[in-house]
Amino acid sequence: MFKDITSRSDMTSASLDVIIMLGIAFLLGFLFCYFRNRSGHEE
Amino acid sequence: MSQTNPDYTFGIASFEIILLLLASFLLGMLLCWLLRKMGLCCTARMANGRDSSPTTLEGGRRPREFPGGSTGGGYTADINTLLRHREGAVEPPPHQQPAATGASAEVAATAASVASIASIGGGHKDDLKKLEGIGPKIEQVLNAVGIQNFAQLAAMTPEQIKPILDTAGGQFKMHDPKSWPYQAELAAKGDWERLREYQNLLISGKE
Numbered sequence: 001m002f003k004d005i006t007s008r009s010d011m012t013s014a015s016l017d018v019i020i021m022l023g024i025a026f027l028l029g030f031l032f033c034y035f036r037n038r039s040g041h042e043e
Numbered sequence: 044m045s046q047t048n049p050d051y052t053f054g055i056a057s058f059e060i061i062l063l064l065l066a067s068f069l070l071g072m073l074l075c076w077l078l079r080k081m082g083l084c085c086t087a088r089m090a091n092g093r094d095s096s097p098t099t100l101e102g103g104r105r106p107r108e109f110p111g112g113s114t115g116g117g118y119t120a121d122i123n124t125l126l127r128h129r130e131g132a133v134e135p136p137p138h139q140q141p142a143a144t145g146a147s148a149e150v151a152a153t154a155a156s157v158a159s160i161a162s163i164g165g166g167h168k169d170d171l172k173k174l175e176g177i178g179p180k181i182e183q184v185l186n187a188v189g190i191q192n193f194a195q196l197a198a199m200t201p202e203q204i205k206p207i208l209d210t211a212g213g214q215f216k217m218h219d220p221k222s223w224p225y226q227a228e229l230a231a232k233g234d235w236e237r238l239r240e241y242q243n244l245l246i247s248g249k250e
Contacts, residue, residue, distance in 0.1 A: 021060070022067040029071025037079060037247075 079247075153210075156203045157189050164192035171196065174226040175242040176218060184211040196227035 078084045169192040171182045188207050190196055196204075204220035222245055229238040 018060070018063065022063055025064040025067035026071040026074075029068035029073075030075045031071075032068075033072040033075035033079075034084070037075075037243075 153188075153203055153206045156199060157207075160195045160198045161189055163198055164194040167192045167194075169193045169230070171227075173230060173238075174223055175245050176220070176223060176226075181208070181215060181218060184208065184215060187211075193227040193231035197224050197231050199224055 075084075168186075171177050171185055171190075171193070172179060174193075174196075177185070184207065185196070190199070190207075201219075201221045201224065204223060208215040208218055208220065222241075226238060226241065229235075229241065
């Protein structure tokens with residue numbers, strides 16, 4: 001998928017793939033913060 | 044876009060995608076942080092969801108005040124139950140020396156309170172560093188005045204602990220022992236999960 005995106009002339013023609021990737025990254029960021037807070041800061 | 048742009052190389056495209064992914068990741072974290080600040084999600088909830096805000100406890104004692112509040116951040120510790128069923132805790136003596144004034148009165152009162160809790164815990168020594176806000180130096184200070192375990196610390200009030208820190212030196216004056224007795228109480232009871240959640244609340248309150 002990555003090669004498919006980068007081989008295109010610009011990002012607009014690969015919008016669906018990019019949106020999926022960004023969505024996953026967004027979700028990962030949210031979950032990272034969520035579980036970090038849940039587990040707490042062990043000191 | 045079927046037209047190929049010669050300036051738009053594989054490297055530039057990769058860089059753009061990585062930047063976008065990073066931005067999305069950070070955006071997700073930002074949303075989580077905002078929701079947590081608003082108290083909508085991502086906060087560690089207590090298993091016991093009751094919101095107890097008693098005005099007085101048994102014997103006419105007033106409950107302790109805790110930094111961060113009992114409702115902020117979804118924290119609803121059942122403080123009344125903890126204090127009511129406290130074992131081995133001795134009620135600290137009231138300040139009964141109106142004639143004494145200033146620092147000498149404080150020191151005398153502190154000495155009296157420390158003497159009254161000396162027998163608690165049977166000389167058992169705990170790792171006081173497990174409490175948020177207490178480091179190796181402060182632990183040494185507390186040990187030096189005879190506070191060796193969680194039960195002893197739990198039997199004291201922040202107003203009794205503060206003079207100990209003040210007399211130990213200028214570097215300890217900035218420390219606020221407001222939460223220590225309650226933390227010690229949880230630790231003495233072995234309620235580590237609740238202690239951890241309370242400490243998380245304290246830490247998040249400082250941010």
